[in-house]
Amino acid sequence: MQNFKAALTAYNTKNFQKSLDIIDEFKLSNLDAHLLKAASLTALNKSDKAIEIYQFALKNSPKSTPLLENYTGLLCKLGDFISCLNLLNTTATTVSPKLTLNKLEALIKLGHLLEANKLVQLINTPTNLEFRFLWLKIELHEALGELDIIENIINKLPEAQQNNIYISYKRACNLRNMGRFNEALDLLLNIEKKKSTAPEVLYLIGCIYKDLNNNQQCERYLNQCLTIAPYYVPAHESLNKLYYSTKNNKLFLSSYKLVKQKYEPHPVIEHSFISQLIKSDSYESALDVSTNALKLFPNDQAILHAHSVVLGKLNDHEKAFNLLNQLVKKAPHESRYRIDLANYLIMNGDYINAIVQLESALKYDYFNQEVWAYLSTAWRLSANDKYHWLTNYDQYVKVFELKKPKGYSTSGQFFENFTDLLLNLHAHSTQLLDQSVRSGSQTEGHLLFRSNKLINDFKHSMNNCITSYLANLPKDQSHPLCSRNNNAFKVNGSWSVKLGNKGFHANHIHPAGWLSAPSYISLPNELNENDTNKSGWLKLGETCLNLKEREEIARSICPKTGQMIIFPSYIWHGTYPLKSTQPRLTVPCDVMPIL
Template identity: 35%
Template sequence: MADIQKLFQQAVASFRAGQFSSAEQQFRHLVRFNAKHPDVLHVLALCLQNQHQPKAAADYLKTSLKYNPTHAPSRKSLISLYIQQGNYAGAQTECDTLREQQPQQFEPYLLQAQLYRTMGLTDEALQAIEKARQRLAKPLPIVDYYLACIHYDLAQYEQTEAILQNLVSQIPEYIDAHVALNKLYWEHGPQEKFLTSLTKALEKLPQSRQLRYSLAAHLLMSNQPQACLESCEATLKDLPDGAEFLHLKGSAFMRLEKLDNAVAAYEQALQLQPDVLRHRIDYATSMMRMGKYETALTNLKAVEKLHPHSQEALAYKALCLHALGRAEADALNNYDQFVKIIPLQAPKTYANTEQFMAELAQALQGLHKTQQQPLDQSVRNGTQTVGNLFAQKFPIIAEFEAMIEAAATQYVKGLPDSSSHPFLQRKSHGTRFTGAWSVRLAEKGFHSNHVHPEGWISCCTYIQLPQQVQPDDATKAGWIQFGDPGMQLPNVEPKVHAVCPKVGYCVFFPSYFFHGTVPFQGDGIRMTAPCDISPAW
């Protein structure tokens, strides 16, 4: 028994160190001694979740609860996993059970509030978080943090700021609160307060690794690469083995077009943390910029082993194969087969699809509340709605979701079967939405070239378009363009494919396809509603 306890402690230590693959193997070994132990099954599930295997993780959590129905940690993790994966019905069922088992505890109501917030049910989320607060003997930071987030969703920005300011004042290293507060300042102002919470916290805790990293990361996201670089270099004098700062330093060098310096920083980060996917993907892209496609491909294949469904790794792999002249590239970059523009069918209560889209545009306009582009998204000179669009309580949005679902079914049905193609092999009996939002672009607005890292299929519906977007326009202003990675690749001409949008039509494509928007000039609004779709559970 003592030996088993020692093995368990070693496995937990591996998990806490972020060595999820090693920890998984250690916990699988422990399962042989006791296949019903709730703690073993629970942490094994968390290992799998951190290795991008949500379905396997859910299976182990359900096994834990089958043999140990009152094991609260397993049920809480299952609720959080279901929320993350968009399985709201499953999350609600587990929330109900947890609340029955722990009626006087705050956590069932906190998780319920998180579920409601993710679903866009902000009023219900506010009621749930208040019930959580009622069950506390004294204020709890995590509960106050979610209260602030709900106030943000309700556009109650003064309350949001007051709560978050109080949190970072009391707990200077509360990083999530800093992130939320600076997101508020970036998107709604005042701009002069952006990053002030982090600089003030660092005055209190100048050696805080977390605060230093958050400040440097925010500097890079806000397009201040030189300031980010200086911040990283100052920290690395104290923490020479700070892999996260070395990686961030590499990214700052990339923004500054100093490729050799970036590669050196990425290499150091990768040596220290070889299993961190972000390090390896960014190192691979730096190799691509240098024309070292074989080296890049080797690193991307290593990413695939750790995360088989990484759309980002697959996108760069397709580019490498194209650069190397490999036949597999044509199968991956098959725009003719995989890019489809499908007309949406409006409900019969509307005269036509154009009328439906005009009314949908009016409904969406009120959801674009920010004053400028998101801090961490691909939108440039435009705005993006917050949260899950399909959770909004508008009948017309529910009708729109049904229209997209029908078109998605048509798209998937038209895909060929293949057990070897990384996109086609995920085709299953059904689909589920894992994200939906709206983007509004004005003159010179565009999407920078990007992929959707955790998707399978992505689509974009065109709700409103400026008159300049025309099929005979040689400049392709306002068109959606596929295949351009947004970076220069030596001796390679990317295979590019562009589609002219039409109001009432939805363009479907694999999530690993690089895509962006060609900027347009002049008056007019380009409003879209992109979605991400994954195979059904």
């Protein structure tokens, strides 16, 4: 007992190694000793060894609440929410506040939002866990897109809690998503005055200055962020997007070069640098950087994959193919590697092996939209009946009329007002690195989260269309679209696109979606059903692989102002080039099921 107290004292005074030494020296092996040893290992960033201790202890004490609390808490910390939830569902026989909160966190992070929402209603937390419960409630409403509820929750908190740095930061994120940029900025600048130099705070300040079109202050804060956190990848990527959009070729990608000169090499920086070079079509430079990065980190899979992409861009397909083959063998669960390998197989006409790779990917990631997109192509080219089962354009592509919102005499009046709002947002938008838009602009952020009556009116009409679409889907528990339909949904992303003369969308799919739903807000007079060139029309089925005579446009649709077209996110789509001096204005969105 005395030895355990000594180990516990060492732990409480943050002498974690001494705590471990005492436990090992005196061979302490009861449950309390196992818990203390695992906690000490966790504090020393030896999580793998801590998990081994928890698993060993679990065999002898499978019903121990403290053991399950600590173990599932560590799994949450490590982001292994699947293991956490499985453990709680199969092992926990008693309920404690900590276990319940661990389960709630796992449900939220895994997107099981309906179950999480039910669980929230049942939770009564002790005082020492109130803050964590508050934080998880905010994260749940964030995941559901219920930003007004988050604002109401925070507004009802005592002033001391509202002024908590973490709550202030969370509220600033929420206000930014709502388009209330100045309020968000005021909160963050107050945090900064409290001498908080957390990179997340400086980064968000920089991003909000970009939202406010203050590029100078945006650049300043992003650079400040990188001064204190040189490996903070989001700041690098945002800063260089700024330089790219403002055509500052002299400074574009300079942040990576500076970090590489001043600090020790880091794989995340190398990978991000290569990715930005690829996006800017600088393939020769990307080859130099990726080749050197592999000398530093020869076993880093992300860098190896980026190198394979560069080789492909430079038409060294054999080397790229061989490298992807190696990656698939090393990491069979990684869908990305199998998708890229399948692309080469499709381009080479080896549809059978492409299907093998893609169907193998589904075993690990069944609802991956890219996997289904390329699988549809391989099935079509191999005359497989599953192509029609998956795509069935007549069944799954639907055109809806957006109903006139209340308070407007005509639909035309509403869409004219909405057009004015969107054009104002596009006034400061530019073509960015990572968009499918060509000769046009795309707004940033989640458009439909903004606090605005016109947007709210549009959302109401849009939601009615989506509800109608879901109500008419067939039942099929093996289908990637139909199997997740329980008539509950949320908009996962939304933006506006303005195409100019000769503008178009390159063929693409929406990896972050379930349904894709572009709405047509303002269209040029030239768009009409008799146009043989199909200027500005939507086309479905043609891939991004440039398969030439093997490509197929399965359906072309001439959209009309006030329409919304809904289809599965895995269906290939793009547009015919626009021939008009008038802009083509749309609001696309990604829709996800609430499960």
